[in-house]
Amino acid sequence: MLTLVALIGLSVAIMILRAMTRRKAGRTQVALPAVLNWGQSSWLSIVRHGALILFLAGLPFFALALADPYSRLTQEDVSFPGRRIALMIDASSSMMARFPAARLNAKAPNEATFFTTVAAAEAFIRQRMAGKYHDLIGLIEFGDEAYVVTPFTTDYENILLSLTLIGDWTEFMKFPDQGTTIGLAMEQSVNLFRAFNFLDAAGNLMVIFSDGQDTQVMIHGKSVNEVLAGAVATKIPVYMIRTSYNKALGAVLPDDIWRPAVEATGGKFYAASDESVIFNAIKDIDARSAGRVEVKRYSTERPRFAPYAFMAASFWSVALLLQLTIPYFRKFP
Template sequence: MEDGMVATLKAMAGSLAAEWQVFGFDGLQFWHRDTARLALVALGASAVILLLLRAALGRTPGRHYLAVPALLRLAPPSRLAWTRHLPLLLFVLGLPAAVLALADPYSALVVEDVTYPGRRISLMIDASDSMQTAFRAETLNTRNDVQPAFFTTVAAAERFVQLRRQGKYRDLMALVEFGNRAYVITPFTSDYDNLLLSMALIGDPVEFSMFPDSGTVIASALEESIEIFRAFNYLEASGNLMVIFTDGEDTTSIVHGRSLDDILKSAVDNQIPLFFVRTNYNKSFGEGIPDAKWQAAVERTGGRYYVAKDESSLIAAVEDIDREAVGAISTRQYTNQQPRFPLFALLAAASWIGAAGLKLATPWFGRLP
């Protein structure tokens, strides 16, 4: 329990330190400005009244003054005599922080450059007619043990997202569904729940039956993924990754006048690895599928090629990608109306607790100078 408390305190201290580093008074605004002003006026008025009362009341020797022997004049003054005022100094320093906390401050717009463990991942799922072939998967298939391969790959993609969410990662993920053409279902987001909802929607049997493209053009999905990275200004950043689930039944080499090598050149130049999960039930490498072609293309990007011919190999591929997708990403984070109350409240509390601790627990601060 003590370890948990220490960890919590360390996390709070780290959060406050990070908040203080990006904090600035220039953009500070207040929800309860009038309340703080009234408190400040009341505090000043109380101080003036107390000073006036002290001046008005008479003081008599022996009662309000301390008589000491004249011999003390011969003793040299202590160089540390000023330290007896530290409790008072801490108390006074806590007052402005308390007044600011009472005003309930917030920053209207906070821009932070933050770094998270994770990757920018473009997930691509094949929804062509060839994905209607049966795929047996007792764990991944929720309706029946044998379902069209499309639903199995959607379940595998969902499993991958769940693994990322359960880990320490805060990925930015995009979802692309493709056939003859590629469609961006969800642009880059760190909201795993939103991504899983999108997968649930495209994995609906009615939605799948209405998908407009019947063919398989894998290069169109790769092209669209690279364009997403470019649109978000991520193409030249580190930490990018592409994952594709498809049956691999595609021999198309030219898309929009561009060859597969030309499309993948941007991925190779910017070190964006492609993890290719070929989901085709009971078909080994090269068995009626141009595996060699796709494997060569994948290896040029620095990625991996997986032959998922059954459920165990499909799950193993997903788990291996999760292990390999380590790293960190830097992103600019915008926060609207970021509360700053905890920062000032804790500063005031720390000052006052420190003052009370010095005054009550240390005899030095009760001595005469």
């Protein structure tokens, strides 16, 4: 009986002791890690990975740029201020006549009218270069026949080089056709416009530098007016600077032929009797020649990597900026 009471007392004592020590960590407790509550997280938390997302978005563009893509053949319509100008230079033997010009003939071998007109043509081109224009210019040299020296080009330096070559004394003396047939030069200009499919386009004009010593009114069985019919029909104005020293309008017999023919196209006839008249004519033609031209531009194997490289660089730059300046974007996960 005493033994039973002792056992009961010991059991009660153990129960009281355990009750007093159950709040303390010990061998009878199991520690568990915290469990994240994914069910209540906001979708906005993905924003903290914005820098990484931008970096990954730039990778496809970088890969495309690295592949160096290009287009085999491209065509684009381009419009810019300027005109299509057929520039005609008279190289006939009558152009050997004297025409003093202190500024235009400063570097010429002599005072021949030919060198004055070549220098005047160069002054006209430089006048266009100094402005906002981007012309297409073709150069034609003529005598009894007309020759295309340089077809239409936007390269002003190329035209200036061609003028330098034809303005050489040796080349001038070798020019085979010593007569003057202005109508053939106009016909050749019209054909040049037609060859480039410019004849029906807006923005065309012709400029002639000649001493005007041409009384031929029939060219290949056609009158001067018939030769210029294409220019009149397509509204191509013709400007003619007649260079004959100390000879005013009407002092040269063919003035009565060429002035009405030229002005019928909507252009103007300038009787240049001295250097000042030439410069005034150049300024007037330049002022009258404002406009725009539209051309088709073709290119082959045109590189196309730049847009892709730009996109990759943009994504990566923004990602780097976020990573370095905003601590929130450096948290992971």
